Amino acid sequence: MQGVTEKHGYFIIGKEVQRVDAFQKVTGQAKFVADFDMKDMLYGVLVLSKYARARVKKIDVSKAKILKGVKAVLTYKDIPGENQLGEVVADMPCLVPEGEEVRYHGDVVALVAADTLKIAKSAAKLVEVEYEELTPILTIEEALKNEYKVHPNGNVLTSKRIRKGNIEAGFADSDVILEDDFYAHYQEQAYLEPQGILATFDNNYGITIYGSMQCPYYVQSAVPKVLGIPMNQVRVIQAETGGAFGGKEDVPSYVASQCALLAYHTKKPVLLVYSREVDIQTTSKRHPIKSHYKLGLSRDGKLKAVEITAHMDMGAYATLSPIVMYRSLVHAASAYDIPNVKVDIDGVYTNKVPCGAFRGFGSPQVLFAMESMVSEAAKRLKMDPIDIRMKNALRVGSRTSTDQVLTESVGAVKTIEHAVKISNYDELKRQVIEFNEKNKFKKRGIGVSHIIYGVSLGAAGQHLDAAGALVQVHRDGTINVHFGNTEMGQGAKTVISMIAAEALGQKMDKIRVDNPDTSYVQDSGPTVASRTTVFGGNAVKSACESIKSRMAKHFAKTRKVPIDEITFENGTVKTSNGEEEDFGKLAQECYDANVKMIERGWFVSPKLYWNPETGIGEAYITYAYATQIVLVEVDMLTGRTQVIEGYTSHDVGKKLNPVGLVGQVQGGFVQGMGYGLFEEIKTSSGKILTDNFNTYIIPTISDIPKKLVIDFVEDDYSQGPFGAKGIGEPSLMPTPAAVANAISDAIGRRIKRIPATQEYVMNLIEEVK
């Protein structure tokens, strides 16, 4: 920043502040899309496939159409634009045409809009669809045979690989070699608010879409294609979003396309809110991943080689699978300096629910496998699981599994040291031994995991990796911040307010961060990949700094003081000679002097080199690291696991909002624990049975550990706002692995599948008997 003094201390960054949207959310004033009501509003309902795989022979909507109160019943014939959806590969029909196949139980065949939800539901039941049932592909193994094809080009959509060093030489050089198979199941995002969109038709704008979403710009590209209208006729405004976890990355594009079609044909506002059952049955989940791991180590525990093959169950459509796979690929060998790495991952189509984005994007599954292998190796070598990780941890100058040289902000070792310290590790181990000697039916175990997490979209997503902001300082000194990323419960608005406050020197309560509206700010990429604080934050910071420097210039000129002696802090502008002005008064003066008080910010990802053939290169702009130690108690009579203590240390670059950070880590821990223990999608013939929260089991407040100690390592990242990196996803990554390792330690058998449900654990215990 030119002209104004750079301060070393911050007045708001790193301080404990109240969440900016807390009051509205706690008191129920915040409106979610299901709360919206408009004159003449219609209700939308979907007609879903009844089979995992079948040919649609005939769709008859005549009975549905004549029901009183029905305003539209639409099929593929009513799509004015392209009947094709898909953020990466356009392989998914918006509405399945006659003659074509439904590919999973959630495929949409028709849409209904009616005066009331009840009428819409009744009409949906009157839509008659004639199917010819076909043999579905329900497992990765069946898919790989390619006897039946989910899509014409075969069941393997894409494959990705890493070839680093010489794998044969690496194993030849190893003293110990271990091999094993792992399986990580689906996970449902389980956001509290189901998918929902309100589409309104109006003559000025064309279509305006309000909705629960992470990525308004995805919606703004998808809807015009389906409607066959130009992009400037579709405006997307994010409504309050009650949780997302990746489940509202690309899915709202499909929901919005369905809803917009109904609005387009009826010329009325249409509200389409999924029931929990429809939501779970149709929308994307975390990918099941089957993997085979082979690890080579020297006698003293140095990792020499790792060879991994993995298959991801993509379900019926690609959605975001190719980019999810990229992250699985890069994270498959976890956070270690390993000279020889070979990874092969295939994305496989099946006739089941499509899988896509979920906090961690394909990495918790492989981190679980790798971290299990590392702990098993430690056991084999009679080493402590901490020591083996310390020995192989990444440091400045180390090379990652894609051969990227790490140049700064590598807090990995510090997170290991902190985790050991906060858990009082040696004492913890002693207590576990003592407990296990005394108890026959209850056994305790300690699990360790150590992870890496690439921040933002990485080399494979560089074309999307930029973000914008529009900041306006009003004449009363209050500020509107528009940015292109979304608040979905994670606290984005709070941290962005803090960044704007710090960068402008204004008080936080004078700042309002508005929900994204595609007509204000250029496409800022998705709100995913733990990138919002870094990307949105940098864009907001640069816009604020431009305005501040103009205000400073005005202040210097009118007060006749040197510009480099002016400071802006907490609503007051000061010079070293005691000259002082209120931020708002100065804003008014600037307005009177015609100073430009609105500014755009634009942050672009540093460019990364990447070779997709070899999987070698700069995979991500920077990485977050974490180490976790958990203590579990397993009931040997029931197989049930209780996590009783958790200790977790995270390298975040710089703590901007310490309260928000703790919130993210608590939430990530609990969601990761749920994945590790009991969140299980069960299916029958491809249909999801666990389609509501009665049977899809997520943790409650009484399942979380009594003690969860959270620690942060600060190792500044030079490109991050004030040195920050992301935390949204790294918060979850270590937990499934740590929990699985702890159970393995407790029962003396290796957990090779997550969730490690009580039934699975009981079976392992019984095998020993």
Next chain:
Amino acid sequence: MDFVFMIPNTEEELKTQLSEPGSFLMTGGTDLLVKVRIGKIKPKRVVSTIRIPTLHFLKDKIDEIVIGATITYSELMDFKPLIKNFPLLYDAIYTVGSPQIRNRGTLVGNVVNASPAGDGLLALYLLNAKIEISDGSVVPVEEFVTGPGQTALPSGEYVRAIHIPKYDWSVHYFEKVGQRNSMTISIASVGWLIRCKNRIIDEFRIAYGSVAPTVLRLRDVEEFAKGKHIDEDFTHSISKMVEERVHPIDDVRGSAKYRKILCANLVYRMIEEGTKC
């Protein structure tokens, strides 16, 4: 999902309103409304019991307690004679749902719902509770429940109260194995009551939930236990007997095989519990 909702103020009104075909009784609604939402039942009218003063009572008599039909779990848990005389029932209902569910749900609803997974119901089986019906009859709970979701309640009648006879037990135990710590339906549950001295059993009752069409009392195991010394051998034999007698099924919460293992294993808790006498 359209139905008429009625809130009678007296038992006479209740009886009249209930006589219409398609009428369903509702107390807390925590079972009924779930079934209405998923379309399992389609009521024409729903008649609520909650404003009828004569159904809202708790009585602590010398030889029994009597629980009125509209007493919620939360109210019951605050009722001191319950913890004192029936700690087993207290433990069982403490595991029902969440505080919100216990603020609405009732023991009577649990009985009439007649689920083999009913936690309150399992305790009532063990305590030999009796169900008082509006026609004046009083029926043992085991006869009242005739199958999953089925009862011997005559049409047009309703349950007025539950009677639980007092009896002194040395040991009581209840355990529900669910998929998480709260808000969970049992995969298998067990309860037992023991009267013993110096670890020699004088009287024994044991029941399992979620492993048969109804809650299951194992009378022959109860007989077998009489006079036995509580030790590893004893629990081992009981465990074997239990395994042969339960016939669980697979469902979305757990497999039949797992349920069987649970039933057999839970008995081993007795080794620790047995030391109490």
